[in-house]
Amino acid sequence: MGLDELEKELAGYFVRNHAILTRSGSFAIITALKCAGLEQGSKVVMPASCCPIVLFSIQMAGYSVVLADVSLSTLSMEVEQIESVMDDDISAILAVHGYGHFCAIDEITDYAKRKGVILIEDACLAYGGKFKGRPIGSFGDFSVISFGYDKPISQNYGGALMTNCQTFADKARDFLDDNKMAQFSELIQITHVLEGLKKLDKLTAIRKSNIAFVEQTVSNEKFKRLKYNPEITYWRYPLFIENRERFLNAAKQQNILFTSHYRSLGLLQTQGFYPNAEEIGNKIVNLFVQPATPKTQLTNMVRFINDYR
Structure with missing residues (x-):
């Protein structure tokens, strides 16, 4: 091809x-x-x-x-x-x-x-x-x-x-x-992209399943989330927490990986006020939910979140 x-x-x-x-x-x-x-x-x-x-x-x-x-x-x-x-x-x-x-x-x-x-x-x-x-x-x-x-x-x-x-x-x-x-x-x-395209609907279904698992099993009220919609295909599942750095440091000590994308682009400017972007940038925690994410990783992330105090 x-x-x-x-x-x-x-x-x-x-x-x-x-x-x-x-x-x-x-x-x-x-x-x-x-x-x-x-x-x-x-x-x-x-x-x-x-x-x-x-x-x-x-x-x-x-x-x-x-x-x-x-x-x-x-x-x-x-x-x-x-x-x-x-x-x-x-x-x-x-x-x-x-x-x-x-x-x-x-x-x-x-x-x-x-x-x-x-x-x-x-x-x-x-x-x-x-x-x-x-x-x-x-x-x-x-x-x-x-x-x-x-x-x-x-x-x-x-x-x-x-x-x-x-x-x-x-x-x-x-x-x-x-x-x-x-x-x-x-x-x-070319062949790799075509193979990915043919699998995309199946991979998207797995991503949705991973998202649903996180949505159904996270119970710690310290973490805020958006309203659930089963049609949303998050790149990385977002949660929001106060004092995020404390949480990320605790996760790092347990060798559990989360990310924190993205900081407000307003920080690159000398003027401009974007309070929602700033809030997201300061509080967001991202969970890996791509199709290749092992179930053990999903379970460990959720368990750590639910046990976090």
Whole structure:
């Protein structure tokens, strides 16, 4: 199988007219921005609670970042937060499904259309899941996914840009032809990505099962959680606790691994106030729930949480 065949399979899975492979999810974002017809240097809105690579990708493409706070209910930037920072210089919205929890991408889509701005759906942590019956990764003028470390298809390499617009697709291919660094060039990965795509629904079901296990068995009231929805496919399951460092140090002493992603991107700025992103960044604890997580690891994480005092 070659690149063309894999791109057709990706387009079919995500119900898109076009899928274009890139070297990474970051390069997929850069390619989308460069091909969207935006004025160079114009503003792009993105969430303040997010992987910083997303911010750097916007800057590398030559655009100005405008951070918006996120909702504590979804860990994602919603229309309310976008509206609070919107101005006439903003040319694009980059909507991220925070921690794999879907944002109200349908509402953001309608909002972007009303405002006449480009919408890029960053589905890198959430694809494999669905939102209102549609695949996550099927919304926006563009959608982007990654096959990097710990992604739903985890191959440590590669990404893809998807669109329904022929003009955008043509411009994306022209851009990639002129920028070899952004190209998906590891042909050995084609088979691996295809195998991951064929298994994605099964792997997503396992992820949901792991999430349900954590949801049903964590009982320590020191830890707060979001409202449970069986359709959410978390990248890493989020819990929230006061004095997080004390908890993480105690877990480290027992050789039990948790993570604490992400710090508010507002810390990279000299101005701007994003209280929800700040709260998430100070209190979040992430549990591994990917399909490859052994049941013993899940059990040990939950047991340690429930015993923590």
